């Protein structure tokens with residue numbers, strides 16, 4: 092009886108997790124003209140069409156760039172921040188932690204609006220610049236968190252040992268700390284990348300003519316053209332995320348860090 | 350005594366407002382193996398970290414080899430430290446762990462290789478060069494940590510409870526190993542331990558510490574035979590310690606007449622110094638256990654429980670039986686307080 096309940100719960104969970112994915116895969120593989128499920132016959136034409144839509148190509152490049160460079164910037168800030176929070180008894184460390192975590196807590200739409208209102212409009216930031224800042228800020232808390240947890244597993248006496256063998260503090264960090272948290276850093280990068288790439292609310296206010304992230308561009312596309320290409324693109328993106336996580340898991344046991 | 354090689358003068362060490370070690374003075378001679386002995390929390394690690402430069406003293410001076418190093422950074426002092434946890438680099442092979450410090454000095458590759466190999470051989474780890482620390486046993490990790498410090502040819506090698514994470518048999522083995530390495534290299538060693546047997550077996554001199562202060566300093570023989578205080582005596586295995594007041598032995602439990610004139614305010618006996626089976630006193634055996642060469646008794650007396658070792662040849666006294674015993678003057682140790 093207990094077993095049956097457990098299986099029912101697992102089944103329901105899987106249905107809700109994987110169900111939409113399946114629907115999207117098939118909706119995109121429709122032979123018909125309109126987005127529909129079940130699909131109107133099967134074909135790959137919409138999967139192929141996705142690659143011919145110019146605005147998708149542009150927004151994909153932008154989203155890719157934001158995800159890669161925004162996450163790198165977040166790591167550049169986040170790794171030293173996590174290290175400092177972890178290793179030094181800083182006054183107000185708790186406050187700093189809360190502030191760093193705030194982009195997780197504050198709804199993205201508010202972050203986006205605030206950036207628009209206080210950076211783009213008054214300071215004349217370009218939309219791309221603002222998007223870059225927004226995505227960096229968005230990913231930063233994940234970077235700090237994931238890196239912190241791998242730093243927690245690293246004893247600080249190792250750095251002291253390195254110092255006594257002649258390292259400066261910085262050398263101890265690069266020669267001993269970094270190699271031992273590289274798994275955590277890579278995990279943070281992947282998590283940040285996926286978060287940034289799929290991000291909608293923060294980017295919503297910061298998109299302008301010709302500058303749109305891929306998810307926003309897909310929304311805009313759907314308002315005008317209600318064909319299965321959006322479903323096809325969604326399915327492709329989901330596969331891309333899966334592939335990244337799969338490779339990461341293979342490389343370093345990603346799930347240990349998240 | 351020759352010139353001190355390591356000299357701590359009036360050294361005060363604190364964590365925030367808490368003083369862990371107040372005004373410590375200690376001189377270590379070159380080539381000496383000195384043990385810092387004391388219960389957990391008495392400031393041994395703190396003292397060691399200060400010598401290494403990992404902790405800045407609140408006041409006082411540290412000099413090594415005639416040079417004041419109080420303000421010299423830890424990576425410029427030329428001191429080796431073997432951590433209690435070994436603190437090996439998990440991402441590097443045994444070879445690279447040992448070569449780590451030499452590589453930082455940018456020595457020629459051939460020299461790095463030969464010195465690293467020699468260091469690994471010194472601690473008996475030849476053949477393990479390619480292993481990661483996680484693939485080595487506790488004893489091997491301990492040796493590796495030792496080799497990593499030794500190849501740097503430090504002026505002073507500090508060891509923080511280096512044997513405490515090993516099992517009893519390995520501990521004995523590593524004890525002799527340490528001694529051998531020290532004699533071979535002639536390096537000045539400061540060795541921290543809370544195990545008196547370890548300190549007695551290894552050290553040229555023992556610094557017995559209590560609450561951040563030196564309780565007694567002397568050779569193992571001096572500390573073992575002539576502990577000066579009740580604290581030192583207890584640490585050295587004098588398990589029966591009583592006050593001597595007006596011809597009586599007094600404890601918190603009660604008192605007994607003393608058979609001789611006490612020369613000090615306190616008297617102490619080791620279990621082996623208590624005579625079982627004859628003597629002016631009587632008590633009841635409340636515990637008895639076989640300990641190989643002797644039998645260990647606990648005798649309930651007006652002074653409370655007294656621990657006594659009897660030769661194994663003597664007749665066994667059953668539990669609950671009354672037995673005669675003596676606290677003789679010849680085995681009594683007179684203590685200051």
Ligand SMILES: Nc1ncnc2c1ncn2[C@@H]1O[C@H](COP(=O)(O)OP(=O)(O)O)[C@@H](O)[C@H]1O
Pocket residue numbers: 364367369387388389390391392393394395396
């Ligand atoms: N990082 C620290 N912060 C505050 N107090 C400490 C710290 N490390 C040690 N202490 C305190 O200093 C005293 C001495 O500690 P320690 O040198 O580690 O003792 P031992 O090595 O002899 O066991 C203890 O009372 C301990 O609680």
Ligand SMILES: [Mg+2]
Pocket residue numbers: 390393394395
């Ligand atoms: Mg300690």
